[in-house]
Amino acid sequence: MSRLLPLLVFLALCALLGFGIRWNMHHEPSEVPSPLIDKPAPEFTLPFLYDPAKTLARADLLGKPYLLNVFGSWCATCQEEHPILTAQIKPLGIVLVGLDWKDAPEDARRWLARFGNPYDSVITDESGRAGIDFGVYMAPESFLVDARGVIRYKRIGMFTPETIENELKPKLAELAKAAP
Amino acid sequence: MLPELGQFALILALLLAFVQCVLPLCGAWRGNSALIACARPIAAGQCVFVVLAFGILTYAFLTQDFSVAYVAQNSNSALPWYYRFPAVWGAHEGSLLLWILILNVWTVAVAAFSRRLPDEFMARVIGVLGFVAFGFLLFTILTSNPFARHLPALADGNDLNPILQDPGLIMHPPMLYTGYVGFSVAFAFAIAALLGGELDVASVRWARPWTNVAWAFLTLGITLGSWWAYYVLGWGGWWFWDPVENASFMPWLVGTALIHSQAVTEKRGGFRAWTLLLSIFAFSLSLLGTFLVRSGVLTSVHAFASDPRRGMFILVFLGVVVGGSLLIYALRAPKVAGGKPFNLLSRETLLLVNNLMFTCAAAMVLLGTLYPLIGDALGVGRISVGPPYFGFMFVLLMLPVVLLMPLGPFFRWAAADWRATWRALRPALVLAIVAGIAAKFVAPETPLRGLAGVAAALWVGIGIALYALKRWRDAPRGQRYTPEMFGMIAAHFGVALFLAGVLITEATSVERDLRFSRDESQRIGGLDFRFRGVERAQGPNYLADEGTLEVRSDDRLVATLHPQKRQYAGRQMQSKSDIDPGLFRDVYVALGEPSGADGAWAVRVYVKPFVRWIWLGGLLMMCGGFTAACDRRFRALPAREGEPVATAAQVPA
Numbered sequence: 069m070s071r072l073l074p075l076l077v078f079l080a081l082c083a084l085l086g087f088g089i090r091w092n093m094h095h096e097p098s099e100v101p102s103p104l105i106d107k108p109a110p111e112f113t114l115p116f117l118y119d120p121a122k123t124l125a126r127a128d129l130l131g132k133p134y135l136l137n138v139f140g141s142w143c144a145t146c147q148e149e150h151p152i153l154t155a156q157i158k159p160l161g162i163v164l165v166g167l168d169w170k171d172a173p174e175d176a177r178r179w180l181a182r183f184g185n186p187y188d189s190v191i192t193d194e195s196g197r198a199g200i201d202f203g204v205y206m207a208p209e210s211f212l213v214d215a216r217g218v219i220r221y222k223r224i225g226m227f228t229p230e231t232i233e234n235e236l237k238p239k240l241a242e243l244a245k246a247a248p
Numbered sequence: 249m250l251p252e253l254g255q256f257a258l259i260l261a262l263l264l265a266f267v268q269c270v271l272p273l274c275g276a277w278r279g280n281s282a283l284i285a286c287a288r289p290i291a292a293g294q295c296v297f298v299v300l301a302f303g304i305l306t307y308a309f310l311t312q313d314f315s316v317a318y319v320a321q322n323s324n325s326a327l328p329w330y331y332r333f334p335a336v337w338g339a340h341e342g343s344l345l346l347w348i349l350i351l352n353v354w355t356v357a358v359a360a361f362s363r364r365l366p367d368e369f370m371a372r373v374i375g376v377l378g379f380v381a382f383g384f385l386l387f388t389i390l391t392s393n394p395f396a397r398h399l400p401a402l403a404d405g406n407d408l409n410p411i412l413q414d415p416g417l418i419m420h421p422p423m424l425y426t427g428y429v430g431f432s433v434a435f436a437f438a439i440a441a442l443l444g445g446e447l448d449v450a451s452v453r454w455a456r457p458w459t460n461v462a463w464a465f466l467t468l469g470i471t472l473g474s475w476w477a478y479y480v481l482g483w484g485g486w487w488f489w490d491p492v493e494n495a496s497f498m499p500w501l502v503g504t505a506l507i508h509s510q511a512v513t514e515k516r517g518g519f520r521a522w523t524l525l526l527s528i529f530a531f532s533l534s535l536l537g538t539f540l541v542r543s544g545v546l547t548s549v550h551a552f553a554s555d556p557r558r559g560m561f562i563l564v565f566l567g568v569v570v571g572g573s574l575l576i577y578a579l580r581a582p583k584v585a586g587g588k589p590f591n592l593l594s595r596e597t598l599l600l601v602n603n604l605m606f607t608c609a610a611a612m613v614l615l616g617t618l619y620p621l622i623g624d625a626l627g628v629g630r631i632s633v634g635p636p637y638f639g640f641m642f643v644l645l646m647l648p649v650v651l652l653m654p655l656g657p658f659f660r661w662a663a664a665d666w667r668a669t670w671r672a673l674r675p676a677l678v679l680a681i682v683a684g685i686a687a688k689f690v691a692p693e694t695p696l697r698g699l700a701g702v703a704a705a706l707w708v709g710i711g712i713a714l715y716a717l718k719r720w721r722d723a724p725r726g727q728r729y730t731p732e733m734f735g736m737i738a739a740h741f742g743v744a745l746f747l748a749g750v751l752i753t754e755a756t757s758v759e760r761d762l763r764f765s766r767d768e769s770q771r772i773g774g775l776d777f778r779f780r781g782v783e784r785a786q787g788p789n790y791l792a793d794e795g796t797l798e799v800r801s802d803d804r805l806v807a808t809l810h811p812q813k814r815q816y817a818g819r820q821m822q823s824k825s826d827i828d829p830g831l832f833r834d835v836y837v838a839l840g841e842p843s844g845a846d847g848a849w850a851v852r853v854y855v856k857p858f859v860r861w862i863w864l865g866g867l868l869m870m871c872g873g874f875t876a877a878c879d880r881r882f883r884a885l886p887a888r889e890g891e892p893v894a895t896a897a898q899v900p901a
Contacts, residue, residue: 071581074525075574078532081618082567085539088621089559142815170841195841195850 105222109136109213110201117168117176117190124165124191126217133220133243134163136211137187138199140171141179143207149226154186156232160240162212166190169199169207212236214243251316251395254304258395261297261348262385264290268378272371276443284367287374288359294381295352302349305394306336315401318342318394324405326789327413334418335408340542340558341394343421347538348384350422350429351377358433358458364883365454372440373433380432383565391558410790410814410822416476424469424496428534430462431499434506435531438524439573442580452514452523457877459510459527460735463503464873470496471866479827484759484836484854486862489638494617495537498610502530505606507873508599516661518587518596522603524577532570533610539566540617593666595659598652609645613638650704650747653740654711658718672718676710694756701751709744712737732879739872746865752858761840764797765848773855775835776800782839782849790814792824795839795849799828811839811851833857 104110113125137153139146158164166187168176173192180190193199202211212221221239223231268290275283305318309332314320322338337346355377362370388394437455441447473496478486487493506526512519539562590596615622619633654676658669684703687694716737719728729737760772764779771777780796792812799806807828814822825838833855840850 071521071578074528075571075578078570078574082563082571084618084621084625085559085563085566087625089563091621091624195843 104203104211104219107219109211109217109219110198112193112198112201114167114191114193114198117166117173117180117192120173120192124189129163129165129213130217131215132163133212133214133240134165134188136165136167136202136213138167138169138202138204138207138209138211140169140207141175142171145226146208147183149208150183150186152227152229152232154184156229157227157236158186160237162240163188167198168192168194169204170194170196212239212243214246250304251308251313251397254301254308255389255393255395257297257301257304258385258389261294261301262382262389264294264297265378265382265385268294269375269382270378271375272378273375273443276368276371276375279368281367284371287371291352291355291359291374291378294378295356298345298349298352301395302336302345305342305345306333309333309336312405313401314405315397315399316394317396317398320398320402320405322405322408324408324789327405327408328788330418331408331413334412334421337421338408338412341388341392343425344384344388344392345394346422347425347429348381348388350425351381351384351432354426354429354433355381358436362454365451369440369444369451372443373436376436376439377432380436380569383569387558387561387565391561410816413816414476414480416472416480420469420472420476423465423472427462427464427466427469427503428496428499428537430458430465431503431506431527431530431534433458433462434510434527435573438527439576442524442573442576445580447513447520447524447582449514449517452510453882455527456507456510456514457879457882459503459507460873460877463500463507464870464877466496466500466503467866467870467873470500471863471870474866475863478859479825479836484757484825484838484852484856486753486859489613489616489635491617492541494613495540498533498613498617499530499537501606501610501613502526502533505603505610506530508602512596512599513587516588516590516596518590519600519603520582520586524581526603526607528570528573528577529607529610532566532573533614535562535566535569536614539563588662590661591663593659593664595656595661595664598656598659601648601652602656605645605649609642612641612645616641650708650743653708653743654715657712657715657736657740672714673711676707676714679710680704680707691756696755698752698755701748701755704751705744705748708747709741712740712744730879730881732876732881735872735874735876735879737872738875739869742865742868742870742872744865745861745868749858749861749863749865753856753862756857757859758853758855760853762851762853763843763848764851765844765846768848772853774801775806775855777837777851777853779849779851781847782842785812787814790816790822793839795837795851797826797837797851799835807835809835809837811837813839829860831860834859 109126111126113123115121115123135157139149153164164187166185166189168190171192171194173194176190176192180187202209208226210223210227211219214220220243221235223235227236268287271283271290272287274280275286305316307313308316308319309323310329312319312323312325312332314323318339318341322342323332323335327335335342337343355374358377359370359374362373434455437451437458441451470493473493474486477488477493478484506523506529509519509522509526513523539559542558542562616633616638654673655669658664658672680703683706684699687699687702691698716729719733758773762770762772764770764777766779766781769776769778776799778798778800780798782793782795785792785794792814794810794812797809797811799809809826809828811826812824814824816822823838825836827837828835834857836854836856838852840852842848843850
């Protein structure tokens with residue numbers, strides 16, 4: 069029996085690894101749950117891209133749900149996401165806040181001038197500090213924040229037509245139902 | 249045309265690997281000497297085709313053939329030529345090919361340097377190695393073809409991941425893989441012994457230098473990787489308990505147990521089951537490491553290309569290789585314990601503790617690495633255990649190892665003289681404790697960990713030095729330091745350096761995130777840092793912001809450092825820290841982001857005492873492994889005559 073033990077332990081290990089593969093096939097690896105979901109959004113006070121003298125803070129946005137979209141002029145996927153943001157998310161009527169992350173403001177202004185600006189307001193996080201607070205580890209990344217300032221949904225990577233249909237729209241409907 | 253030839257060469261290698269597995273194993277089974285004689289030539293043939301395929305891929309990188317998809321993804325016309333070599337193994341497909349190449353080199357070396365062993369035994373060893381090569385070649389051809397075309401050819405490539413564009417990384421993967429794959433020799437030997445039904449001392453003696461060399465390469469690979477992570481990743485850390493690092497560390501831990509266990513089996517005939525099982529484990533963990541890194545089952549900061557379909561293939565292969573070998577073990581493992589009897593106080597007991605502790609440590613690392621997966625499986629969500637778990641558990645398990653290590657050489661086989669050992673080691677113990685207490689007075693703010701580090705390092709270091717001295721006095725001239733003995737002393741002394749490095753660095757490092765305006769000076773860890781601003785710098789394939797910091801100690805300029813933030817051609821960003829290295833302390837600066845309009849920047853500054861000792865220790869352990877493998881004793885005796893057990897005269901006490 070004792071000589072069978074290593075084999076049995078190994079078989080259990082194989083079962084676990086097989087499960088891991090199955091799990092990965094049905095879940096996207098980017099679906100690591102964020103510890104921030106259903107928690108208040110972190111505090112931030114960041115300068116506007118087009119008016120750096122003024123700042124936008126978390127408190128200023130309370131009262132209405134908004135979608136915080138992390139982007140950067142250096143990020144190729146953001147460029148890919150940009151038309152989807154403009155054509156499919158903006159019409160949903162959600163307030164769009166762009167967070168220009170780890171980027172030179174002049175580059176971001178040039179980028180938005182070239183492709184168009186879908187955002188209701190754009191704020192800049194040149195140092196990436198706010199990004200750290202939000203747990204951003206790649207761009208694009210989006211956070212749906214409700215009227216009370218609580219993060220309800222997070223998307224790592226770009227929005228696709230499917231994710232808008234299957235994830236974002238149901239979440240927005242939930243928020244609309246919850247709102248008085 | 250050439251890439252197609254490369255693929256063709258791989259397919260031929262696959263067919264030869266199949267033949268290399270089947271014919272010699274059948275021959276050994278049926279006692280057919282013609283089939284047995286096939287083993288060596290077929291192995292050489294397979295190696296030729298694998299070398300050809302690898303050469304063609306390298307050539308595609310050197311000539312920038314962007315019609316090959318793998319080249320286009322991992323290279324760029326601006327990539328300097330010296331980084332085109334590491335680019336060959338910079339991603340999944342090429343690193344697999346490197347793996348196979350190294351396996352072939354090991355196989356051919358084994359075939360060439362083991363003429364003294366029985367042909368039948370060698371046929372089994374080469375057959376098992378052929379099976380491993382077959383699995384990996386099939387995997388490459390079916391799921392990860394490095395020669396796949398991208399037509400029409402791209403005008404320019406995507407660039408090699410910038411964190412891989414570094415001299416440290418040219419050597420890291422080949423060394424690591426040489427270690428990983430080297431355990432396949434010990435594995436093949438164990439399976440051959442199980443199939444043959446006889447684990448004789450001669451074949452263990454033959455396997456020992458191979459295992460030592462593989463272990464030494466793995467030690468070097470891990471040391472290089474740690475050093476590379478330290479200066480490239482820009483966090484100033486040297487070990488992160490990241491799944492990819494753990495993947496290389498687990499085989500190392502088991503390999504460490506294995507080289508000790510083999511010594512017992514060879515010299516005393518005991519621990520046969522341990523040696524067989526550890527041989528299987530060491531290579532299994534190498535395979536498992538490949539699986540974990542390549543399948544995407546675990547996410548890691550190293551974030552290599554990963555793919556669940558590949559994962560499935562490796563899992564099946566892992567199941568066949570490891571499951572099969574454990575089944576063979578269960579059916580054919582030696583029924584009697586064997587070996588000479590030993591007392592509780594003996595070298596065997598200490599080595600048993602060593603085996604247990606290192607195996608437990610490997611199991612602990614495996615458990616921690618798989619924790620997120622276990623969380624998913626039990627439906628409690630993905631949870632990770634981080635450095636706190638690993639750090640605590642590892643220290644706990646290694647504590648007895650460190651405390652007992654100096655006793656090992658002093659204890660005799662079978663029955664140790666406790667009083668003599670105590671008399672011999674008393675100075676080391678006293679000195680270690682005194683130095684630990686003295687360190688408290690010299691540097692009062694040193695936390696307990698640092699003091700423990702000083703004491704532990706001295707205990708091990710002086711203990712080993714005392715043993716070296718005893719050999720000098722007791723052993724006859726010419727036999728004082730055989731390579732095996734010298735290797736043991738060097739490796740154990742390396743452990744002392746490593747301990748000093750780790751515990752002192754962890755306890756006394758200073759790490760600060762600071763905002764520097766132009767020409768501002770700040771004092772950190774007893775040194776003055778003056779920031780001289782940031783300028784633009786142009787590299788071969790990147791543009792950088794380069795900061796300048798002057799480091800002064802008592803108004804004497806110690807170093808001028810130039811940390812960079814690089815923007816590569818492929819639009820990838822990379823922070824490049826700058827380090828003033830020193831035997832007793834490193835100064836490490838990394839450039840953050842510009843902060844504010846007045847030319848101020850965020851700068852991360854570390855002062856890390858004794859951090860180099862970590863890698864010096866690793867290098868010394870490596871030297872020990874190589875030196876021990878050189879011992880003539882492993883080759884000198886004509887093993888064909890099948891002599892039973894080493895006599896006491898050959899065994900250094």
